[in-house]
Amino acid sequence: MSGCCGPTAVELEPSRQAAQPGDLPVVVIGAGPIGLAAAAHLAERGLDFAVLEAGEQAGASVAQWGHVRVFSPWKYNIDAAARRLLEADGWSSPDPEWLPTGAELIGDYLAPLAKLFGDRVRTGTKVSAISRLGYDRVRTAGRDAAPFLIRLADGSELHARAIIDASGTYTTPNVLGASGLPAHGEADAxxxxxxxxxxxxxxxxxxxxxxxxxxxxxxxxxxxxxxxxxxxxxxxxxxxxxxxxxxxxxxxxxxxxxxxxxxxxxxxxxxxxxxxxxxxxxxxxxxxxxxxxxxxxxxxxxxxxxxxxxxxxxxSATGYRPDHSIAGELRLDLDPILGSTRALAPLIDPNAHSCGTVPAHGAEELAHPEDGYYAVGVKSYGRAPTFLLATGYEQARSVVAALAGDWEAARDVQLDLPETGVCSSSLAEAQEQRVGLATGISGGLLGTPLPLATAGAAQGGGCCG
Missing domain, CATH: 3.50.50.60 (FAD/NAD(P)-binding domain)
Incomplete structure (x- = not known):
């Protein structure tokens, strides 16, 4: 593919080529809003990339709630880099005040964006495991110079210089059991x-x-x-x-x-x-x-x-939890409570923060001891229900800047979130209510179903899912 995104990423066969990290693409896992935003920033910076999506379309998880209208208008739902690339290709932005459904989010934004990237977005491509080529989690000497090894569900493998994991949490919902364990008899029902x-x-x-x-x-x-x-x-x-x-x-x-x-x-x-x-x-x-x-x-x-x-x-609207099993051979520094990075945890802790009080954060807070691996989007938040799409877009921008070596831009993180209504709570209230929270699917954008919309706008909303 040519145009906005440069040459097409090349799949390398380990048995035939000796991969050098600097010559390899950045692999983005997940073609949802945050994964495609990361792709847009990579494209703008001229970095080679490939997007691997387990579903059969861009925004496959969003499609599962396509009948739902979100509570935030279009002007808050489009990543800045994605907008620039789309508009340069002749795309017209939807009405900035319109509240889109999940289906509209795909049809009017995610699908055109994925199409812009051509065969860099590979659907029906499920990642089953990630490691370093020739290195298990224990081996250290020379580790950072080795490319990432990505194994797919069909047994094929490819290499990457870095990984941005935007795979989300939709496929790993929390259980009904109040103690975090399945309720007795839950599987039978x-x-x-x-x-x-x-x-x-x-x-x-x-x-x-x-x-x-x-x-x-x-x-x-x-x-x-x-x-x-x-x-x-x-x-x-x-x-x-x-x-x-x-x-x-x-x-x-x-x-x-x-x-x-x-x-x-x-x-x-x-x-x-x-x-x-x-x-x-x-x-x-x-x-x-x-x-x-x-x-x-x-x-x-x-x-x-x-x-x-x-x-x-x-x-069961009891939320979702991250699944880090595909990265089991990588060196991750996970907070023991939330499952986010240890550095991010105090910034998003629902005992102290609502979605409107989470401070700006980026590559530094999302970094793991495994240099070059970042989880972004709702997966980065672990079990915290305070994620918003705007937060994920800023994460993607910062991480891509870091991968490009532009640490000044990576550290210049800015976020303007509303401290309003259901997004706001005192520390005492958050501590009392946190056991009843349900982690969001779309980053705190879910609203009421389409039939409830009147006069061109939905009568619904939510903050943290």
Whole structure:
């Protein structure tokens, strides 16, 4: 391929070529918003790269919630480098004030961007493991001079000078069990459990209509699901959270700087107050007992008190966790609590920060002892639910600057995030509510399903998923 992105990256066969890191591409894992943003910055700096996407299209994870409208308008959802490359190719930006659906995010932005990169974006290409060519995790001498070895699911291998892992967390949801372990019987009930944002008013309507549905989780994916369920007639809804109240999920209402986000909590609160949604607090899922086509979900709190609810279907909106197994032979410095880098953890800790108070950070905070490997995007945050797309775009810019040797630009990290409504909480409140949070899918951009949109804008939102 020629044009904006230079020559096409070359796959090297270890048995036939002696790879030199400086001659190799940077490999980006994942063709979602952050992975493609990294590709755009690499293209602008003239660095050779390849993007490996496990799904069959760019934005494959976004496609799973394509029916959902995000709460932030287009002007906040497009990476600066990506915009420059697209506009140079004749692309016209969507209405900056429009709230796109996930499907629109792909069709109007991610797909054109991926197309711009041509065969540098390889879909249906799943990474199964990463190492250093000729080096396991223990061997040190000469390690930094060895190229990265990337093994794919089909057994083929390629080399890279550096790796930007933007693979996300969508395929590794948290379990229902309140202690971080699967609830007793959770595996047996798997066919009656969906993880976040089923298409309740579309493809999944018949599976849920008229059924008693339990939604577990206090994040904004849970809120989005609850508002959609409320539109299904004769569908009883129970909402279970571990916190003592749902005030954080309700958010700032009219005080929120993003009206669609504030409206989400306001409408959810109204449904709870009216009795349309039954809220159960202090619910610590301990066991799930299958009884034919129903399940009894049993809570046991730390004091031993038990309560239960019997339902037909469960939506688990309990968040996601990173999977670092593909990098098992790399030297990673992971925070023991969050699973982010140790340097990033105090900056994103949900005990101290909301998504609006996370400070700017970049390559230095994302670096591991394995020189040249960076995890960016929601995966970089580990289990912290405070990630936003804008944060990921700045991460990608900084990391690419570092890989280009421009450390002045890499260290000049800037981030302007709204400290508003549901994005804001005091330390005490965060400590009380954190057990009910659900980590986001799209970096805190999920809103209400498309049918709820009115006058060209959705009535929904969320901050941290």
């Amino acid at each position: 798997a066919e009656l459990v969906d993880h976040a944002l089923p298409d309740l008013l579309g493809a999944d309507r018949d599976r849920y209509s008229g059924k008693h549905v339990l939604v577990v989780g206090a994040g904004h994916s849970a809120a989005t699901t609850l508002l959609a369920l409320a539109q299904l007639e004769d569908t009883p809804i129970t909402w279970a959270i571990r916190a003592g109240n749902a005030s954080r999920a309700y958010g700032g209402g009219e005080a929120d700087a993003l009206p669609a986000r504030g409206a989400l909590g306001t409408r959810l609160h109204a449904h709870v107050e009216s009795g349309r949604i039954r809220l159960v607090t202090g619910f610590f899922t301990h066991a799930i007992e299958r009884d034919g086509e129903q399940v009894r979900v049993i809570s046991r709190d730390p004091s031993g008190h038990e309560q239960s609810v019997t339902v037909d279907q469960i939506v």
